[in-house]
Amino acid sequence: MRAQFPLLSRRVHAQPLVYLDNGATAQKPQRVIDAIESYYRERNANIHRGAHHLSQEATTAYEAARETVRAHLNAAHAHEMLFTSGTTAAINTVASAWGGANLNAGDEVIVSTMEHHSNIVPWQLVAEQRGASVKELRISRGGELRMEELDAMLSERVKMVALTHVSNVLGTVNPARDIIERAHAHGALVLLDGAQAAPHLRIDVRALDVDFYAFSGHKVFGPTGVGVLYGKEKLLDAMPPYQGGGEMIERVTFARTTFAALPHKFEAGTPNIVGGIGLGVALDWLAQLDAEALAAHEKDLLDYATAKLNAIDGVTIFGEAAHKACVLSFLLAGTHPFDVGAILDQLGIAVRTGHHCAQPLMEFYDTPGMVRASFALYNNRADVDALVAGVERAASMLV
Amino acid sequence: MNIDQIQDSIIEEFELFEQWFDKYEYLIDLGKNLPVIDDAYKTDDNLIRGCQSRVWLHAEMNNGTVQFTADSDAVITRGIIALLIRVLAGQKPGDIANAQLYFIDAIGLREHLSSTRANGLVSMVNTLQSIGRDFSRAH
Ligand SMILES: Cc1ncc(COP(=O)(O)O)c(C=O)c1O
Numbered sequence: 001m002r003a004q005f006p007l008l009s010r011r012v013h014a015q016p017l018v019y020l021d022n023g024a025t026a027q028k029p030q031r032v033i034d035a036i037e038s039y040y041r042e043r044n045a046n047i048h049r050g051a052h053h054l055s056q057e058a059t060t061a062y063e064a065a066r067e068t069v070r071a072h073l074n075a076a077h078a079h080e081m082l083f084t085s086g087t088t089a090a091i092n093t094v095a096s097a098w099g100g101a102n103l104n105a106g107d108e109v110i111v112s113t114m115e116h117h118s119n120i121v122p123w124q125l126v127a128e129q130r131g132a133s134v135k136e137l138r139i140s141r142g143g144e145l146r147m148e149e150l151d152a153m154l155s156e157r158v159k160m161v162a163l164t165h166v167s168n169v170l171g172t173v174n175p176a177r178d179i180i181e182r183a184h185a186h187g188a189l190v191l192l193d194g195a196q197a198a199p200h201l202r203i204d205v206r207a208l209d210v211d212f213y214a215f216s217g218h219k220v221f222g223p224t225g226v227g228v229l230y231g232k233e234k235l236l237d238a239m240p241p242y243q244g245g246g247e248m249i250e251r252v253t254f255a256r257t258t259f260a261a262l263p264h265k266f267e268a269g270t271p272n273i274v275g276g277i278g279l280g281v282a283l284d285w286l287a288q289l290d291a292e293a294l295a296a297h298e299k300d301l302l303d304y305a306t307a308k309l310n311a312i313d314g315v316t317i318f319g320e321a322a323h324k325a326c327v328l329s330f331l332l333a334g335t336h337p338f339d340v341g342a343i344l345d346q347l348g349i350a351v352r353t354g355h356h357c358a359q360p361l362m363e364f365y366d367t368p369g370m371v372r373a374s375f376a377l378y379n380n381r382a383d384v385d386a387l388v389a390g391v392e393r394a395a396s397m398l399v
Numbered sequence: 400m401n402i403d404q405i406q407d408s409i410i411e412e413f414e415l416f417e418q419w420f421d422k423y424e425y426l427i428d429l430g431k432n433l434p435v436i437d438d439a440y441k442t443d444d445n446l447i448r449g450c451q452s453r454v455w456l457h458a459e460m461n462n463g464t465v466q467f468t469a470d471s472d473a474v475i476t477r478g479i480i481a482l483l484i485r486v487l488a489g490q491k492p493g494d495i496a497n498a499q500l501y502f503i504d505a506i507g508l509r510e511h512l513s514s515t516r517a518n519g520l521v522s523m524v525n526t527l528q529s530i531g532r533d534f535s536r537a538h
Pocket of ligand 1: 085089118119166193216357
């Protein structure tokens with residue numbers, strides 16, 4: 001497995017790299033790297049427009065990638081999969097296009113304490129414009145949504161429940177199916193931010209009955225600058241376009257412009273063609289792995305790392321959900337997360353420190369930041385051992 | 400000593416360190432021993448913008464030279480500001496404003512900081528030098 005990821009063999013500060021910042025972005029398997037290179041060497045052309053052969057080939061490859069994404073999410077139609085530049089763009093599309101058309105004065109959007117800023121700020125922007133408001137669904141100290149409060153918050157004013165599927169800080173896997181049932185019972189739609197779920201879970205948008213689902217290519221071993229917005233056909237059809245431009249129109253006159261059918265209505269301009277193709281290759285690669293074995297491997301890493309880190313004097317781990325992805329955020333008593341991160345970096349261990357784009361969550365735990373080690377399928381127990389030794393070293397220097 | 404003499408002696412000290420860990424330990428020591436800023440000066444106005452950890456800096460004139468006190472909630476950052484203060488404190492404001500801080504690259508400080516920290520370093524240097532400029536205009 002590790003041999004398929006060329007970058008993992010490099011050294012940092014003269015030490016073998018221990019890459020534990022997968023929550024920020026994942027490394028790429030050789031297959032994805034090859035696909036990107038071969039696209040530019042052999043196939044590069046603009047899609048959906050050239051009458052020539054190359055353009056046909058590029059278009060076919062791009063649309064095949066869309067079909068791969070559809071299969072990966074088990075959606076009903078490929079045209080429900082919109083290519084975006086990432087999760088952020090996907091959420092902004094829904095907030096702006098759906099929210100702009102459907103939110104009215106007095107309406108409410110529910111988000112939670114554990115959201116990434118990209119699932120808070122877009123809603124604040126549209127709520128401000130439309131006179132709607134954004135409500136916080138609170139979490140427990142252990143880092144789980146307070147589901148009983150969700151019931152109390154749901155009313156006919158709530159038009160959208162926008163929650164992260166997996167927390168980028170706490171690792172909590174939220175009970176998506178349950179949330180969606182409760183929201184639908186009150187007539188609210190549900191958007192799930194799947195940025196951190198897609199690398200760890202198999203997602204079935206039809207079994208979930210989720211209305212919108214967003215994720216980023218670069219966190220699922222694909223290229224940067226591409227992501228996906230899934231939306232139910234009838235919702236996407238009813239939504240106005242997000243951006244105007246080429247590709248997304250049917251006919252333009254100065255009197256009246258009509259829009260192209262899905263998915264093109266939401267894909268103005270030349271898209272990230274190589275990104276879409278690379279993402280398709282990444283998802284194909286993921287699909288041929290044994291999902292159950294991977295889940296068991298990640299669970300083993302999480303349990304092992306949790307026990308080992310907890311055994312270090314002064315370490316507090318944040319996020320104790322029963323169902324948790326392989327993410328460990330922690331603090332070392334008497335130290336600042338930046339100091340711990342700086343020492344780990346000198347040891348070749350890549351972790352993230354800071355607020356993790358989740359300032360409301362940092363405020364909830366009353367800390368300016370945390371150290372986060374986030375694992376991927378190619379990490380192993382030796383990586384955990386290196387992390388633990390690094391944290392012990394940091395403790396001996398800093399405390 | 401003038402600013403360049405202090406920089407040269409810091410460069411010499413750092414030459415003794417074989418590993419970056421020794422340099423970090425030195426910075427951590429400096430950080431732990433930085434004379435603490437008066438709590439009254441730990442205000443939002445005295446926060447240096449652009450640092451990811453919080454850094455407070457207070458400056459005052461004393462017999463024609465500038466005195467600095469500072470603090471940070473991260474100890475390595477405190478070490479870095481302590482090092483900068485060691486170079487610039489007790490100097491004339493004009494000299495502070497015009498100093499070329501070549502020791503930073505000579506000791507390899509920048510390359511061993513994450514990019515966010517390196518940005519913070521630039522903010523600290525800019526703030527110290529602009530204080531020098533403000534005081535030299537005022538006095
Ligand atoms: C939970 C969550 N949502 C959204 C994002 C934003 O993803 P991107 O920057 O790829 O748009 C991230 C990325 O860090 C994330 O972890």
